[in-house]
Amino acid sequence: MTPLPLLSILLTPLIILALATLLTWVERRLLGLWQDRYGPNRVGPGGLFQAVADGIKLLFKQDWIPPFADRGVFVLAPVIGMMTVLMSFAVIPVTALSGIAGNLNVGLLFVLAMMGLGVYAVVLAGWASNSKYALLGGMRAAAQMISYEVFMGISLLGVVMTAGSFSLYDIVTAQTRMWFVIPQCVGLIVFLLAGIAETHRLPFDLPEGENELGAGFHTEYSGMKFGMFFIAEYAGIVLISALVTTLWLGGWQGPVLPGIVWFALKTGAVVVLFILLRAALPRLRYDQLMALGWKVLLPLSLLNVTATGTVLMLRSAG
Amino acid sequence: MQFLALLSAAITLIGAIMVITRRVAVHAVLWLVVTLLALAVVFALLGAPFAAALEVIIYAGAVMVLFVFVIMMLNLGRPDSDREKEWLRPRAWLGPALLATLLCGELLYTLPFRPDDTAAPDLLTARDVGLSLFGPYVLMVELASFLLLSGLVTSFHIGRHRLRER
Numbered sequence: 001m002t003p004l005p006l007l008s009i010l011l012t013p014l015i016i017l018a019l020a021t022l023l024t025w026v027e028r029r030l031l032g033l034w035q036d037r038y039g040p041n042r043v044g045p046g047g048l049f050q051a052v053a054d055g056i057k058l059l060f061k062q063d064w065i066p067p068f069a070d071r072g073v074f075v076l077a078p079v080i081g082m083m084t085v086l087m088s089f090a091v092i093p094v095t096a097l098s099g100i101a102g103n104l105n106v107g108l109l110f111v112l113a114m115m116g117l118g119v120y121a122v123v124l125a126g127w128a129s130n131s132k133y134a135l136l137g138g139m140r141a142a143a144q145m146i147s148y149e150v151f152m153g154i155s156l157l158g159v160v161m162t163a164g165s166f167s168l169y170d171i172v173t174a175q176t177r178m179w180f181v182i183p184q185c186v187g188l189i190v191f192l193l194a195g196i197a198e199t200h201r202l203p204f205d206l207p208e209g210e211n212e213l214g215a216g217f218h219t220e221y222s223g224m225k226f227g228m229f230f231i232a233e234y235a236g237i238v239l240i241s242a243l244v245t246t247l248w249l250g251g252w253q254g255p256v257l258p259g260i261v262w263f264a265l266k267t268g269a270v271v272v273l274f275i276l277l278r279a280a281l282p283r284l285r286y287d288q289l290m291a292l293g294w295k296v297l298l299p300l301s302l303l304n305v306t307a308t309g310t311v312l313m314l315r316s317a318g
Numbered sequence: 319m320q321f322l323a324l325l326s327a328a329i330t331l332i333g334a335i336m337v338i339t340r341r342v343a344v345h346a347v348l349w350l351v352v353t354l355l356a357l358a359v360v361f362a363l364l365g366a367p368f369a370a371a372l373e374v375i376i377y378a379g380a381v382m383v384l385f386v387f388v389i390m391m392l393n394l395g396r397p398d399s400d401r402e403k404e405w406l407r408p409r410a411w412l413g414p415a416l417l418a419t420l421l422c423g424e425l426l427y428t429l430p431f432r433p434d435d436t437a438a439p440d441l442l443t444a445r446d447v448g449l450s451l452f453g454p455y456v457l458m459v460e461l462a463s464f465l466l467l468s469g470l471v472t473s474f475h476i477g478r479h480r481l482r483e484r
Contacts, residue, residue: 073344105443109371116379120351123383127344127390135390142387146380153375166444 008100013086020234025051027234027275034279055227063223066129073128078221078228081121085235088114092242093169095252095259107168108160111243112153115198119145121232122200122207122217129220137216140286141200141207147293148197148204154301155190158183158308159247172251179250183311186304188248190297192273195240197289199233201274203281204289241270323363329356339406341399343389347382354378366442 025040025048032039040050065074090100091107104110119142126138160166162183163174171180181188197204208216218229245251245266252259284292333353340346354377362370451459 070342070344073348076348104367105441106367106371109368109375113371113374113379116375116383119379119383120386123386123390124344124348127386139387139390142383142390146383146387149380 005100009090012089012100016086016089016235016238017231019238020231021051021055023234023237023271024054024230026271027278030272030275031279034276058224058227061223063225066131066220068130069220070128070130073124074220075225077121077125077128078225078232080124081118081232082228082235084114084118084121085232085239088239089242091168092239092246093172093251094263096169103167103169106166108156108166108171108247111168111239112149112156115152116149118198118236119149121229125221125229126207126217129217131220133214133219134217137207137209137213137219140209141217144197144200144204144206144289147290148194148297151190151293151297151301152194152198154298154305155187155194156247157301157305158187161305161308161312168246168251172246172253175250176253179248181248184248184304184308186300188244190301190304191247192240192244193292193297195244196274196277197293199236199240201233201237202278203283205283206286206289209283237271237274238267241267241274244270323360326356326359326363329353330360341402341406343392343394343398343402344386347385347389350385351378351382354382365440368442368444368447 028050029039029041029047039047041047043049043053065071088111091104091110093103101107122141122145123138126134126136126141129135129138159171159180162180163171165171165174174180193204200207206216207213208218210216213219218226221229242263245263249266249270250262252263254262254265257265330353333349333356336349337346337353340349354373358370358373358378361367361373
């Protein structure tokens, strides 16, 4: 469906990586703004090149693998993290004509599958490091991400039922008359919370809770291997935001401006919401996180599916 | 297309062999994940993208993560992988090899009877799967849900029992 599929396959990862790197600077500046301080403002205009400086610093650091670690798996873990996030972008239709495989008939399931595999990055990093803090972080991550994947899948069901397709392209075109954010707002809330848990961001960043676990699952990582976890986390934020845009905010659709600008604007707004949540909320306790998931979000998403199904049945009958 | 199918079938086989020969449990699980992913590709190439996606989401993405989780809890070390080595002696291979040879022979015997595979496979969409699951196979679905529910109740019961003892 794209004029130059190979070119977009090559370009998409580069753009995503550049965006994710830029996002590290955006986040620190925005956090500074909300916390009444400056944030990084020295390198380049407004501190814009801070991300580049950080990248160069990480590249020049010693790439150390602890002698007690399981070498193969230790190296594999960050690669899995990066790969699964980048693969997910393949099925997101940025505009009606661009994107790599926006029309894939199981597109949404593909994203869920990649997120499911992304759990391995964190879990294997925790196991391969062979240290207590990393192992505890990995275990927390496994339990948290497995649990939240359940509600994430169920919260998407409402959208899929309304649009009648798993293809992200069809889901966007089904929102021509009304964005799904209105009929499916419960699904959106559950998905956003599950998305924060999946990318293990504050307030759900228990796998790397630094005040009790050092740095959690990536305690033993340094240099560019740590950098890959770091960038993969930001790419994950962009991914969740792009998904929210595609599934609930009408994708590329909007008046006057071209589609790609609308997509970027909506995605950017959700990204800023992610950062604002980090600035505003404290970290939850682990049992609170699990209780919120299983006792609030699961029933809520199931109710949403039931209600959507009822409305759809009544509408098709009447 | 056929080359891709053969390639992923070969990866499935190699992965399966690696699963049973690895001594470190996590490595074995990782090879099993590779096997499942290759199997998903085979499903997708056979025209069942929905089954492929479910294979990755449920088996590779959820069940195997739980396997890794349990292995992490067990804290296996050097002595355990040495014991694995002990168990992998040639004599232990005798029975499985015999049975596998039998299966292989059976497969070779059925090969001439296979249906015409030159025809393009029909695309089996999520809609088709749903309609057959809740149409002709609805009894099977209900029975499977019985089984899952009983599993859930059992694990809940065991967990609660432990809590009371403490």
